[in-house]
Amino acid sequence: MPRWILHVDMDAFYASVEELDHPELRGKPVIVAGPEPRGVVATASYAARQFGVRSGMPTTQAKRLCPHGIFLPPRFDRYEEMAQKIRAILSEYTPLVEPVSLDEAFLDLSGSELLYGPPERIAEEIHMRIPKETNLSCSVGVGPNKLVAKLASDAAKPGGLKIVYPEEVQSFLDQLPVEKLWGVGPKTAARLEEKGVRTVYDLRQVPLGLLRSWFGPKGGEALWQLARGLDETPVVPVRESKSLSHEVTYAQDIFAKEKVEAELRRLALLVVDRLRAERLLAQTVQIKVRFADFTTCTRQTKLPEPTDQAMIVAAEAVGLLSRVQIPPGQGVRLLGVGVADLVPATFRPLPLFLDPKLGDVLCEVRQKFGTDALRLGNSSSK
Ligand SMILES: [Mg+2]
Incomplete structure (x- = not known):
């Protein structure tokens, strides 16, 4: 039976919650970040991203890039409150909801079909309901596994919905740069680049034996699987422990x-x-x-x-x-x-x-x- 995995990712979540609570900030370069000197950017609004501000970047650097940015300290309690609202919507469709962070979750929709209709319809409904009920924008991706679903929501950003059917997986992946695959960090990407491997298509041309010799048996095997969009990782619902x-x-x-x-x-x-x-x-x-x-x-x-x-x-x-x-x-x-x-x-x-x-x-x-x-x-x- 084919699996249907859905990935929801809120767009610029912390910054969007701040804009929701302070409408005068809407459309401005809002940056939710830890304080200097050691703080980093948690979320930058799309307006702030135009200045090159990215999450994970030191606050000091973000201030240089975007001196007129509106820098706000994170309010995790408030984000958690909104995240709970979103999770409540998601869990109406399946008990198999795995929150990855406050603003991201995987749903396993295989088997939800009988109750809620085809996965496409569930995806459309979720994609419509979250903004309607929370006033926050989200991106939704659907695919045969978590790897593809997450890449699909990424491709749909901001605010979109993308479904990748099993027969489309390979062509969808092939055009992506290798660093989009999870587990392929900057170091692995740099090593692949040295070998002339830039896209997933390039990676797929490399024989398994060669990948093993480059990255070890485990690493090589993992890359070989990723390049083919193979991912068996289950959606694991996290119980809410207080x-x-x-x-x-x-x-x-x-x-x-x-x-x-x-x-x-x-x-x-x-x-x-x-x-x-x-x-x-x-x-x-x-x-x-x-x-x-x-x-x-x-x-x-x-x-x-x-x-x-x-x-x-x-x-x-x-x-x-x-x-x-x-x-x-x-x-x-x-x-x-x-x-x-x-x-x-x-x-x-x-x-x-x-x-x-x-x-x-x-x-x-x-x-x-x-x-x-x-x-x-x-x-x-x-
Ligand atoms: Mg997000």
């Missing part, structure tokens, strides 16, 4: 402050592992401290931006400890670290503090070698 936490009750009370801090760091890593496994970002960090006499303290702090960075969560958890009054002579019986106000990840809008790659590496090592393989400074053994 919070995640890890708690430990200790056999012996802990007295040393350094030991408590080390434990908080260790628990923070465990929480972040789960956060990442569920592809979520946290906006709040919480700790729980219970003393030998069973008095219990909880403290929490709101982060300046959503994160899944172990170092940030650990630092916040340890920082919160300073707001807990430790009764003299009392040992710690239980510790907990939690994260809350969770939003879908993948799109990491504002890596203000740390290179997000560092967190990825930490996570990968720990996945491969177990959670004890790599710890943050000072989170010594139990």
Whole structure:
């Protein structure tokens, strides 16, 4: 049975929400960005893009390119509110909705046909309803898999709808530059360029054996599949978890402050592992401290931006400890670290503090070698 995957992508989402809430900004170069010196652009309106402003670009650079731009700090709560409205519309058509970020989602429509009619009609309806019910513009792509659906919505931007039927996949892909394929980053693209491979068509001419010798067995195989529009990745609906936490009750009370801090760091890593496994970002960090006499303290702090960075969560958890009054002579019986106000990840809008790659590496090592393989400074053994 052929699969029908739909990809919805809101156009310049954060900037569009700001324009919706402040109509006087409509059509102006609105740039939602983290503060200087380390902030980056989360979303630029189409008017701002004309000046060359792009998401991911340092705010400082965006200000140089577009000195008259209207720079606004992100308001994630408001974007999340709109994202929920959009998700509610989407989930009317199938329970198989996978939010990729606040402004993007995949739907698996295979099987929705009997209830809602052919996928084309569902796509048209979604494409019409979102702007009507939210006053925000969206692009919709439909294809036989996620890869093609996402490329289709990209081709439909802004505000369009594109359906790529199975028999059109190859001609649709062939004309695209290789870096449009997911997983083909600037480095891979540069290596392919060296070999004279620029478009997907070029890539399709390269034999599998050669691709393997260039990029290793796994990388070569992946590129070979991508070039043919083959992608079996399932649409995985994310359950909405409101919070995640890890708690430990200790056999012996802990007295040393350094030991408590080390434990908080260790628990923070465990929480972040789960956060990442569920592809979520946290906006709040919480700790729980219970003393030998069973008095219990909880403290929490709101982060300046959503994160899944172990170092940030650990630092916040340890920082919160300073707001807990430790009764003299009392040992710690239980510790907990939690994260809350969770939003879908993948799109990491504002890596203000740390290179997000560092967190990825930490996570990968720990996945491969177990959670004890790599710890943050000072989170010594139990
Ligand atoms: Mg978008």
